[in-house]
Amino acid sequence: MPDVQALVNDFVNKLRKRKIEGSQATAKHTAEFLRSVISQQRIPYTNQAGALIDAVKAVGEQLIAANPVELAVGNIVRRVLHIIREEDLSLTTAAIGDLNISVGSDDDEDDRDDHPVLSAAAVAAAARSTLRPPSLHTLLEDVPNASAAPLSSSGGDSEGKSKSADRSSRIRKLKHDVIESVNDLIQDIDTCHEQIAEQAVEHIHQNEVILTLGRSRTVMEFLCAAKEKKRSFKVFVAEGAPRYQGHVLAKELVARGLQTTVITDSAVFAMISRVNMVIVGAHAVMANGGLIAPVGLNMVALAAQRHAVPFVVVAGSHKLCPLYPHNPEVLLNELKSPSDLLDFGEFSDCMDFGSGSGKPLLHIVNPTFDYVPPKLVSLFITDTGGHNPSYMYRLIADYYSADDLVLQQKSTANSKSLSGLV
Template identity: 80%
Template sequence: MPDVQALVNDFVLKIKRRKIEGSQATAKHTAELLRQVVSQQRITYTNQAASLIDAVKAVGEQLIEANPVELAIGNIVRRVLHMIREENVSSAMSAVEELALGSDDDEAEHDNRMGLSAAAVAAAARSTLRAPSLQTLLEDIPDSATAPHPPSSGGDSEGKSKSAAESSSRNKKLKHDVIEAINELIQEIDTCHELISAQAVEHIHQNEVILTLGHSRTVKEFLFAANEKKRSFRVFVAEGAPRYQGHVLAKELVGKGLQTTVITDSAVFAMISRVNMVIVGAHAIMANGGVIAPVGINMVALAAQRHAVPFVVLAGSHKLCPLYPHNPELLLNDFKCPSELLDFGEFSDCMDYDGQLGDSPPIRVENPAFDYVAPKLVSLFITDMGGHSPSYVYRLIADYYSAEDLVVRRKSAP
């Protein structure tokens, strides 16, 4: 099998050179790489879950550092960490159940030990799979339940060898279960567009007018699905300057027979009163329900709010980020090449100057890639798990991520 570090270095190089772009492709490659990391991790007889967590975190830090703007990388790393913790707790509970079905020798001592073990597993499950709450803090868990008590076998070699064999078996099962969970995650990433598109007929109705901006594969598949269900509707496509990806989307929609009108970005506010719904894609969904989306979409969201037009965001669950926009670990924007905004030859005289070292040129060209859309501007999220309001994002975060893994990479102090 190929060396894991060689695979990591190759993937990091591809990310830095932008050979892998797009949240879906990046998320899938990240999950496949972490599957290799888990499968090649050496089996130890003690604390296999901690060993897997450390290995995934070490690789995750390198991947996140390679492209901090692509939040899908950190999302997948944290989801895999959550899977390891979840499968470890499930394995511990299974071990307790197996012991409960064992021999009945010294039943009173056995029941007492099982009670403590079950309490310990329950405490581990609470601390691992969900954030602490007032109820969990007030629950009475005995101090002696912090770790399961081993059977008092007298310390003979036969008991030790049996315990080691059982531990090895559990470790192998843990690795197998984690790999199966990652395979399900990869399948989920592959089918996210189909699952989102299947909901199109519930949201797009006859003779409606839909507005979108730029080019998003998720939006395109969503509109195609509604069109295949014999929905007759019209689409306004804002061109999405400066990259004009809206032209590409409009051409694809016309190829499928949809009534399509291309408008300039500045005409959005003038046309929004004729629109029944705004449907856009997203780069990431933050923990507060805010959206990181292609530049220009915040303007569309403000216009939609002004005219009380529903603003719907389509995104796969791999774009659900458990961090907030104010977290220092995040880098929320990327700046593209200035040539997309203006031709260098036309402004070359403005860029030639005789200033001192450290002075700024007479003209600066900044081309940001993303906008931030506040949660109050979003009407509905449509994901592969269904439709959700921005206020429900916190619950999805609790289902997919562990509180211990929210910060995988910490910036060094200045």
């Protein structure tokens, strides 16, 4: 079998050299890579879920460090960790249920009265208590002690063989269920554009004017889906300098039959009074409902707020980041090459060679992203529906585990976890 560490190094190099760019492409490749890591991981008889979690964390820390700006990498790593915890919880719940069924069948009527079979709610509570740290809620739960129930003894050798077979079966079942859930996650990433576009007819109405900035495939599919539903509307596209991705989006929209007008970024405030809605994409959605988006969108959001125009963000659930903008591991921005703004020949003319220092008199700053605070966002449209910025915490609770929000950097733990890979 291939060396997993070599595969990790190869994938890290691709992220570091920006051979994989874009939130969707990065999320999909990360999920596929973690699926292969899980399939090749050796799981011990005890603490099977812990072994998988350690392996995924060890690999995930390297992937996140390779390209910290691509927050989708960390999102997928945490989603996979949450999947492992949920599948292990499901198997533990089923095992406890089977244990109590066997206890109830072996005991007589008197013993059943003394040791009643646990209900489904009690079984689920017992499983949660074994996997999660104690809290006030779990302390108040009335969970009967399953270990107090008498177990029938029918031969030590046969019982030991049965337990060994059950453990082996559970290991295979855990890996199989985790891989199946990761496959579902990859499928959701692939189809997020279609699921978001299905909601377009509910938000775009007849004869409206829509404003967007730059180029986003999610926005394009959203607008084109409304066009296919016989909605007639106009689109203003701000060009998105200095990379001018708005020009590309405008050509794509015209090819699909939409009435499109290209405007400069500086004309957004002048044109916003004619607009009914602003629809934009995002690079990442933070836990507080804030937005990391292409540069220039904060200006558009401020103009929309000034004229009371709804500011709508379309983004797949893989872009939802459980971190806050003030977290130290979050890099809100990166600087692109100055050549987007000024050719190298023109830039070299601004160098101070006379003094002998060679230091430039002209500095060019070319940031990639803007941060849009949640108070400027009207609505998020994801593949699970429309949500207010204040609802982001609920989605985070569904997609991520609190134990995985901050991935600790431990080189020794990484080496131990990677040693179990084959």
